[in-house]
Amino acid sequence: MAERTVGIVGAGIVGLAVGRELARRRPGERVVVLEKEDRVAVHQTGHNSGVVHAGIYYRPGSLKARLCARGGAMLREYCAGRGLPYEQCGKLVVAVTEDDVVRLGALAVRAGVNLVPGLRRVGPEEIGEIEPHAAGLAGLHSPRTAITDYPAIARAFAGDIVAAGGEIRFGFPVRRVAPAGAGLAVFSGAEPVRVDELILCAGLQSDLVAGSAGDVPAPRIVPFRGEYMRVVAEKAGLVHGLIYPVPDPRYPFLGVHYTRRVDGSVEVGPNAVLATAREGYRRGDLSPRDVYGIAAWPGTWRMVARHWRTGIGELRGSLSKRAYMRIARRYVPAIGAEDVVRAGAGVRAQAVDRDGSLVDDFRIHRLGAVIAIRNAPSPAATSSMAIAEHVVDVLDGG
Numbered sequence: 001m002a003e004r005t006v007g008i009v010g011a012g013i014v015g016l017a018v019g020r021e022l023a024r025r026r027p028g029e030r031v032v033v034l035e036k037e038d039r040v041a042v043h044q045t046g047h048n049s050g051v052v053h054a055g056i057y058y059r060p061g062s063l064k065a066r067l068c069a070r071g072g073a074m075l076r077e078y079c080a081g082r083g084l085p086y087e088q089c090g091k092l093v094v095a096v097t098e099d100d101v102v103r104l105g106a107l108a109v110r111a112g113v114n115l116v117p118g119l120r121r122v123g124p125e126e127i128g129e130i131e132p133h134a135a136g137l138a139g140l141h142s143p144r145t146a147i148t149d150y151p152a153i154a155r156a157f158a159g160d161i162v163a164a165g166g167e168i169r170f171g172f173p174v175r176r177v178a179p180a181g182a183g184l185a186v187f188s189g190a191e192p193v194r195v196d197e198l199i200l201c202a203g204l205q206s207d208l209v210a211g212s213a214g215d216v217p218a219p220r221i222v223p224f225r226g227e228y229m230r231v232v233a234e235k236a237g238l239v240h241g242l243i244y245p246v247p248d249p250r251y252p253f254l255g256v257h258y259t260r261r262v263d264g265s266v267e268v269g270p271n272a273v274l275a276t277a278r279e280g281y282r283r284g285d286l287s288p289r290d291v292y293g294i295a296a297w298p299g300t301w302r303m304v305a306r307h308w309r310t311g312i313g314e315l316r317g318s319l320s321k322r323a324y325m326r327i328a329r330r331y332v333p334a335i336g337a338e339d340v341v342r343a344g345a346g347v348r349a350q351a352v353d354r355d356g357s358l359v360d361d362f363r364i365h366r367l368g369a370v371i372a373i374r375n376a377p378s379p380a381a382t383s384s385m386a387i388a389e390h391v392v393d394v395l396d397g398g
Contacts, residue, residue, distance in 0.1 A: 039170065040155060054117065057111075064361050078153070084156060322337040
């Protein structure tokens with residue numbers, strides 16, 4: 001009997017976690033990861049803030065809530081076993097207005113239902129004990145929230161796949177997926193790869209790749225560039241861990257926040273600015289094809305009609321460092337525009353439904369022998385190993 005082959009499109013952390021889980025649970029099968037770039041973790045994984053989330057924000061019972069808790073525990077164990085960076089620096093969610101205080105209470109209830117470990121409500125004095133340079137009326141402290149190096153984890157997952165006899169094929173942009181006998185043929189510019197089952201983990205290209213395999217148009221990916229500032233070394237010591245605002249429940253974005261990285265640097269951000277290219281990491285990056293796709297989707301215009309005021313504010317912060325830091329400075333007054341420099345940017349693959357709704361939860365479609373991950377925003381990196389378990393369960397009919 002010929003060896004069965006399972007293909008995975010995308011060598012970001014989710015695709016590699018799925019490949020690793022398949023190699024672990026199906027040792028008699030061959031795993032092939034197909035990646036259009038020349039290395040792993042080029043896009044969302046490689047531009048990640050490095051936070052290991054504890055599950056504060058997510059709707060109880062959602063896939064995000066379930067898989068974040070499980071995935072975070074798995075990731076902690078994996079990093080310990082492989083000697084990968086993992087620092088439990090803690091997160092402080094800070095309320096700076098009376099409206100924030102009300103939303104903070106609702107957030108505390110949600111986090112309690114999600115059984116976030118060690119979470120506690122704190123007042124102004126305790127905020128100062130945890131983060132001496134932070135300011136606020138009240139806060140939630142999550143001591144188990146951590147930071148790590150997701151590209152390093154992705155490389156380790158890739159190593160696990162190869163060590164188990166799998167393959168990662170670079171320079172293979174997927175153009176088309178077609179039935180081939182009892183299986184599937186995955187086409188690029190080269191000879192097609194034949195697989196028995198296929199899992200699509202294509203991130204910023206997820207809707208296009210899923211469409212090539214026959215999936216429905218919705219949701220469509222609308223890219224948002226998230227820009228970061230880096231705190232100068234002389235002021236980096238003012239932030240001990242992670243300092244976040246109270247999120248606006250209307251949006252899946254968490255707002256500009258302070259993030260300590262495993263190398264000791266501190267970043268501020270990201271914002272969320274509509275990008276003019278799916279892989280548009282610089283402000284001037286423009287893809288006419290991507291712009292046309294964004295503009296042609298009815299959900300884009302319905303989204304803009306609802307949220308244009310917020311979009312203008314985000315654009316103002318993108319263009320002006322002073323405007324960007326005016327918001328961030330409410331949380332750490334000692335760090336201003338003169339204390340930061342422009343750093344890198346990431347692009348979030350934000351799924352938008354036809355009615356303009358911003359898709360919040362993970363969304364996974366099954367199409368016979370194909371499973372398409374259509375929406376996997378934050379905390380997908382935290383949840384990656386649990387997402388992999390879930391996807392393989394679905395593949396196995398669970």
